[in-house]
Amino acid sequence: MKKPETDPVIARNRKAAHDYHLGETWEAGIVLQGMEVKALRAGRASLIGGFAQVENRELWLHAVHIPQYAQARWFNDGSRRKRKLLLHRAEIDKIERKVNEGALTIVPLTLYFKDGRAKVEIALARGKKTWDKRHALAEREATREVERAVSRRRKGRPD
Known part of the structure; x- marks a missing residue:
């Protein structure tokens, strides 16, 4: 088998x-x-x-x-x-x-x-291009920051 x-x-x-x-x-x-x-x-x-x-x-x-x-x-x-x-x-x-x-x-x-x-x-x-890579990194970082803020709000912690 x-x-x-x-x-x-x-x-x-x-x-x-x-x-x-x-x-x-x-x-x-x-x-x-x-x-x-x-x-x-x-x-x-x-x-x-x-x-x-x-x-x-x-x-x-x-x-x-x-x-x-x-x-x-x-x-x-x-x-x-x-x-x-x-x-x-x-x-x-x-x-x-x-x-x-x-x-x-x-x-x-x-x-x-x-x-x-x-x-x-x-x-x-x-x-x-280099600016494409920088733009993708900035976009990913902004998304992470938003997710962190939403997570903190759900847990009742202040920003």
Whole structure:
């Protein structure tokens, strides 16, 4: 009997939401080598700085760090090598068209296991300007302040 996975998420790219305006998302399979799967099952990976590109009508994931598995043979392959993403041809063509139309990039958001297979969620993203980031931070801070004030009022404390 297959045991259920309690927390299949291996890595999240939380910085992506801060640095980009995120658009459409897709779930893609990822081609890994044996020891990379073991390293992922140990929960070790980093998506920060990762991106995907369409090359020769194939989607490739670049700069995602999957460290070497400690118990593996001494000649492990590179931890930041490019890895092929698995999507349907129509989806790859659609992504390529959208990237070529506008100034968009393909960013990995989460890396996780689903039914025993490694998957990566990718999104089309447009880079934020510095003032966009400052505006988002100010907006988030204002929302927190309002929530604190409402909480204090409910508890009967003065402002």
